[in-house]
Amino acid sequence: MKLPPTTKDPNWLFYLKFQTDPFGYMDLIYKKYGDIITLMFDSQPTIYISNPQGIKEVFNNTKEITASGALNESFAIGTGKQGVLQLDGLRHKHRRKLLMTSFQAGRTGAFGQRICEITDKIISQQTIGKSFLAYEIIEEIALRIGIELIVGLNEGDRYERIKHLFSFLMKYEQSPVINFLLQLPFVSQDFGKWSPQGYQLNLSQKIFQFLDSEVSQRRQKPASLSSDTLSTLISACDETGEALSDEEVRDLLLSPIFAAQHASGAAIAWALYWIHHLPDVRQKLLQELNTLGEFPDPMSIVTLPYLNNVCNEALRIYPTQLFTFPRLVESPIEIMGYEFDPGTILIGNIYSMHQREDIYPEPKQFKPERFFEKQYSHFEFLPFGGGARSCIGGAFALFEMKLVLATILSRYQLALASKKPERPKFGGLISYPASGVKMLMHGKRNYQGKPQLSVAGLV
Numbered sequence: 001m002k003l004p005p006t007t008k009d010p011n012w013l014f015y016l017k018f019q020t021d022p023f024g025y026m027d028l029i030y031k032k033y034g035d036i037i038t039l040m041f042d043s044q045p046t047i048y049i050s051n052p053q054g055i056k057e058v059f060n061n062t063k064e065i066t067a068s069g070a071l072n073e074s075f076a077i078g079t080g081k082q083g084v085l086q087l088d089g090l091r092h093k094h095r096r097k098l099l100m101t102s103f104q105a106g107r108t109g110a111f112g113q114r115i116c117e118i119t120d121k122i123i124s125q126q127t128i129g130k131s132f133l134a135y136e137i138i139e140e141i142a143l144r145i146g147i148e149l150i151v152g153l154n155e156g157d158r159y160e161r162i163k164h165l166f167s168f169l170m171k172y173e174q175s176p177v178i179n180f181l182l183q184l185p186f187v188s189q190d191f192g193k194w195s196p197q198g199y200q201l202n203l204s205q206k207i208f209q210f211l212d213s214e215v216s217q218r219r220q221k222p223a224s225l226s227s228d229t230l231s232t233l234i235s236a237c238d239e240t241g242e243a244l245s246d247e248e249v250r251d252l253l254l255s256p257i258f259a260a261q262h263a264s265g266a267a268i269a270w271a272l273y274w275i276h277h278l279p280d281v282r283q284k285l286l287q288e289l290n291t292l293g294e295f296p297d298p299m300s301i302v303t304l305p306y307l308n309n310v311c312n313e314a315l316r317i318y319p320t321q322l323f324t325f326p327r328l329v330e331s332p333i334e335i336m337g338y339e340f341d342p343g344t345i346l347i348g349n350i351y352s353m354h355q356r357e358d359i360y361p362e363p364k365q366f367k368p369e370r371f372f373e374k375q376y377s378h379f380e381f382l383p384f385g386g387g388a389r390s391c392i393g394g395a396f397a398l399f400e401m402k403l404v405l406a407t408i409l410s411r412y413q414l415a416l417a418s419k420k421p422e423r424p425k426f427g428g429l430i431s432y433p434a435s436g437v438k439m440l441m442h443g444k445r446n447y448q449g450k451p452q453l454s455v456a457g458l459v
Contacts, residue, residue, distance in 0.1 A: 002339040003045055006038040014039065022322070022426040023351065030352045036336055046345040047338075048323075050352035052359070052379040054336045055324075058346050059379070059387035064333040065346060067388040071326040078169075078204050078258065080251025084392065085325070094239045095252060096392055102229035103256075103396040106149045112298025112403055118144050119407040126441040131417040133436035134272050138404070139265035143167065145400060146260025150253055151214060152228035162210055166261055169203045211250045219246065229256060256393055263320045264397050266432040267383075268404050271314035273422045273437045274366045275405070276415060281368065285310060289410045301406045302399055309371035311401050315383035316354045317366055318424045318431050324348035324382070325389040350382055351431075413442040 007014060007029060017025045029037060035051040049055055058065055069092065072085040079085055084095050105111075122141050126132050143166055144154070153159040218234055233249045244252075275282045288306045289296070301307070329344040340346070355363045359380050360370060378386055384394030391397070408414065417438040425434035 001341045003038045004036040004047060004338050005033045006040060007033065011041065023424055026349070026352050027355065035352070036338065044343060044345065046347060047340065048347050048349045050349040050356065051336060052353070052377060055348045055353065056379040057335045058327055058348065061333060064329065064331040065327045066330050067325065068328045071328060071345070077201060079254040082248045082251040083255050084252060085255055090239050098233060098236050099229065099252065099256060099392045102227065102232040103393045105227040106396050107399045109297065109299045111149065114148065115145055115400055115403045116298060116407045119404045120411060123408055123412055128441050128443050131438055131440050134439045135265065135269040135433050135436040138269045138272065139170065139261060141404060142265040142268065143261040146257050150229040150256050150260065152226050152230055158214065165203065165207050165210060166257060169207065170261060208250065211253055212246065215246045215249050229253060259391065259393055262430045264400055266320045266430055267315055267397065268401050269433055269437050270318050271311055271401065271405055272408065273433060274314055275310065275409070278366060281310060285409055289406055298403055302402045306368065307402050307406060309368040311398060312371050313366055313368045316360065316381060319350045319354060319383045320430050321383065321385060322351045322426060322431055324350060324385045348382065353380065353382065411445055413445045415440045415442060
């Protein structure tokens with residue numbers, strides 16, 4: 001077996017450097033070793049690839065390389081053993097289709113209007129002249145949208161309960177102290193709810209119990225006209241024609257809710273930062289939004305070209321998902337001139353792919369115009385991963401992202417509360433703003449109609 005170059009750092013030092021400065025360390029590794037490297041975990045080689053042709057081969061060679069659910073077992077603590085991440089074969093394909101159907105149902109004018117209403121309601125609660133952490137507020141918006149789309153709850157005691165559980169777990173998982181403690185071998189063991197790992201498991205179990213109850217109640221009183229994910233799964237049959245079990249339904253709900261809260265919240269917060277960090281970007285967006293009138297239709301908003309490219313650039317420069325889900329080599333295969341034996345793990349490095357200067361000139365600069373100038377392939381621009389393990393809700397996330405940003409920009413005047421650049425932080429699978437994007441509320445924005453601009457006039 002001929003493997004790519006490997007870093008000289010021992011695993012413990014690699015972990016330390018990555019936790020301290022993940023993006024700077026990945027930039028350094030790319031510069032020193034190139035776009036395909038090997039990390040050894042015990043005797044198992046793990047290959048990280050940030051080359052578009054290499055990633056294409058990994059996604060397309062599905063006979064020799066599988067997207068094995070067994071590689072995602074570590075996520076089962078929070079997403080259940082029958083979540084879509086853990087499934088394989090026909091079961092995985094069938095469950096993905098069910099979930100994608102419900103997300104597709106959310107991309108309508110009616111639900112788009114709900115996204116705008118939820119955003120406006122929460123942003124309007126911010127005090128004029130007072131600073132707030134945009135990331136926290138945006139996560140609240142994203143979580144509320146996710147709970148309504150996935151579970152069908154938007155008010156009442158049950159809604160408040162599930163929102164509290166997911167919000168509390170998120171804050172716990174992103175705590176720097178907890179993250180540090182969980183890296184220590186002894187502390188990372190489960191010693192009951194008084195230990196960091198045990199407390200995290202206890203929170204997850206409470207979420208499981210809540211969803212168990214919700215599935216059971218909905219099963220007894222199905223909402224025939226509802227298009228939320230829970231209703232879709234309860235009324236669906238598996239690949240053999242049998243109804244899904246309550247446990248299967250519960251586990252299939254978990255990953256989408258976490259993604260709605262974490263990934264969508266982080267992506268929108270990053271976009272909000274860049275838009276207000278760069279006045280020209282904000283001005284061009286406002287000019288484009290003004291062409292739709294004072295009360296634009298959500299389905300018109302999502303077709304705006306400059307808004308689309310701002311969202312894409314935010315997902316490129318600091319992708320919320322830094323790596324693709326791992327693949328397993330099942331049969332000997334050659335990729336990029338290297339030979340891999342069965343048992344080798346292959347992972348696409350999304351961040352380093354998006355930082356390639358030969359594909360994205362001046363990659364550290366936020367430049368939405370680059371998406372007007374070139375159409376990138378699915379192996380060059382992959383913020384939602386790719387292949388059989390691509391993000392199920394990727395299209396909905398972009399739909400939501402556009403509507404939340406358009407609502408905030410067109411209705412409110414905000415400004416960054418600090419001139420200090422926002423830095424990324426990596427926690428679990430998600431890249432999020434380390435300081436939370438501290439902003440000031442200046443009040444409502446008065447609509448001022450503008451003559452329609454051409455796309456060329458915006459770039």
